[in-house]
Amino acid sequence: MTARPTLARVLRRGHWQVASVTLLLFGLLLGLIGHAVLGSMQARHLELLARATGYSIEAAVMFRDLDAIREVLQPIQRREKLGLLRVVLPDGQVLVELRPPAPTGLAALQAGIGQTLMHDHASAPVLDGNGRRIGEVQLSGEGSDFIELLLWGLGAGLLCVTATLGVASLMTRRLERSIVEPIDRLAALTRSIRCERAFDRRAPAAPIAELHALGEDFNAMLAEIDVHHRHLQQDRDSLSQRAWHDALTGLANRASFQQRLEQALLASQQHGQPFGVLYLDADGFKAVNDTAGHAAGDRLLVQMAERLRAVVREGDVVARLGGDEFAVLLQPLRQVDDARRIAREIGRIMQVPFDLGESGCFRCGLSAGIATFPQDGDTIPALLDTADRAMYRAKQAGRQHRRPLRGSPEGAAT
Numbered sequence: 001m002t003a004r005p006t007l008a009r010v011l012r013r014g015h016w017q018v019a020s021v022t023l024l025l026f027g028l029l030l031g032l033i034g035h036a037v038l039g040s041m042q043a044r045h046l047e048l049l050a051r052a053t054g055y056s057i058e059a060a061v062m063f064r065d066l067d068a069i070r071e072v073l074q075p076i077q078r079r080e081k082l083g084l085l086r087v088v089l090p091d092g093q094v095l096v097e098l099r100p101p102a103p104t105g106l107a108a109l110q111a112g113i114g115q116t117l118m119h120d121h122a123s124a125p126v127l128d129g130n131g132r133r134i135g136e137v138q139l140s141g142e143g144s145d146f147i148e149l150l151l152w153g154l155g156a157g158l159l160c161v162t163a164t165l166g167v168a169s170l171m172t173r174r175l176e177r178s179i180v181e182p183i184d185r186l187a188a189l190t191r192s193i194r195c196e197r198a199f200d201r202r203a204p205a206a207p208i209a210e211l212h213a214l215g216e217d218f219n220a221m222l223a224e225i226d227v228h229h230r231h232l233q234q235d236r237d238s239l240s241q242r243a244w245h246d247a248l249t250g251l252a253n254r255a256s257f258q259q260r261l262e263q264a265l266l267a268s269q270q271h272g273q274p275f276g277v278l279y280l281d282a283d284g285f286k287a288v289n290d291t292a293g294h295a296a297g298d299r300l301l302v303q304m305a306e307r308l309r310a311v312v313r314e315g316d317v318v319a320r321l322g323g324d325e326f327a328v329l330l331q332p333l334r335q336v337d338d339a340r341r342i343a344r345e346i347g348r349i350m351q352v353p354f355d356l357g358e359s360g361c362f363r364c365g366l367s368a369g370i371a372t373f374p375q376d377g378d379t380i381p382a383l384l385d386t387a388d389r390a391m392y393r394a395k396q397a398g399r400q401h402r403r404p405l406r407g408s409p410e411g412a413a414t
């Protein structure tokens with residue numbers, strides 16, 4: 001996957017680019033204007049200087065007094081930092097020429113650059129009293145002034161660059177705070193919601209209107225998803241409840257009991273711990289239906305389920321397999337006797353008549369068959385078969401002692 005730049009980085013890069021291009025253009029423009037202005041000022045200055053020098057040496061030129069000419073020219077050359085200063089006769093003969101000592105090293109470089117960039121030479125005629133041309137003053141700048149200016153300009157430019165970049169960096173920080181941070185927060189929120197399915201979380205307010213509106217829309221969408229998700233969860237819970245529980249009693253159904261048995265077998269095989277299965281079938285339940293009606297029979301089944309739940313431990317599984325058939329998974333089981341004890345306790349608690357309201361009170365016992373792992377089988381079918389057959393034998397034995405139905409409440413009994 002290609003690494004994409006972050007928004008903060010893009011913003012920072014954009015600022016730097018804008019600042020650099022602006023500075024470069026501004027510097028170039030300022031340089032060109034400066035060069036033009038300086039050039040014209042320098043040319044004007046040299047021209048005035050040449051003219052003034054011409055007036056100063058008029059008499060000396062007329063009398064060819066070379067020493068006097070030099071005396072005038074030398075201070076001018078030093079003061080004005082001139083590169084060349086000479087006096088030429090109308091026939092082209094050089095009368096006096098003054099040159100400063102040739103610069104060396106950095107000074108030579110400065111002079112070279114200055115003279116290349118600034119064409120700073122000027123000339124003015126030397127006129128006698130009648131206005132006749134008796135010579136010409138020619139002079140040129142040394143070039144170092146320009147370099148000095150250039151260096152000052154560069155220094156100022158650098159200062160500007162530093163200040164601009166500082167301001168650009170501050171602006172980027174501010175933009176980061178107002179744009180990048182809210183977007184980052186929104187992204188982190190989306191990620192956390194996706195991972196933890198926490199649709200009740202909301203985006204906080206953002207300082208920028210568009211981002212705030214985005215957050216608000218996002219929150220509205222989350223609210224809708226939240227409601228939808230809750231409905232889905234409720235549907236799923238109710239589907240799961242229906243798939244794994246008996247609708248009448250709320251106990252585990254046959255499929256769920258089968259699954260818990262498989263888990264119990266696996267766990268017991270791994271840890272070498274026994275477990276027990278009780279198979280229970282109501283005795284004479286049909287008579288309750290026939291006598292008091294199906295609704296009363298239902299109530300009795302519900303009460304029976306409640307009693308079963310009350311007898312066993314929290315972790316044991318009580319299931320209604322169908323009709324008046326129940327089953328209990330006892331896990332863990334310390335010893336086989338514990339299963340018998342619980343079966344006896346169930347038998348005892350079922351002796352108490354069931355109060356079916358207007359229909360009256362009914363007795364309805366449960367015949368129980370017990371199977372324990374690993375004593376009675378090491379597969380689920382084997383265990384269920386053992387428990388079923390044991391229950392059948394118990395029912396047969398019970399039938400021999402059962403009192404006949406008296407057709408009144410408390411009549412159907414084992």
Ligand SMILES: Nc1nc2c(ncn2[C@@H]2O[C@H](COP(=O)(O)OP(=O)(O)OP(=O)(O)O)[C@@H](O)[C@H]2O)c(=O)[nH]1
Nearest residue numbers: 281282283284285286287289294295297298323324
């Ligand atoms: N009220 C009610 N009755 C049911 C329900 N499911 C099955 N039955 C009835 O329960 C009865 C179960 O039949 P049996 O097990 O033969 O009845 P029993 O009288 O207990 O017979 P034994 O087990 O031999 O003692 C049938 O009459 C079914 O119609 C139910 O959900 N509610």
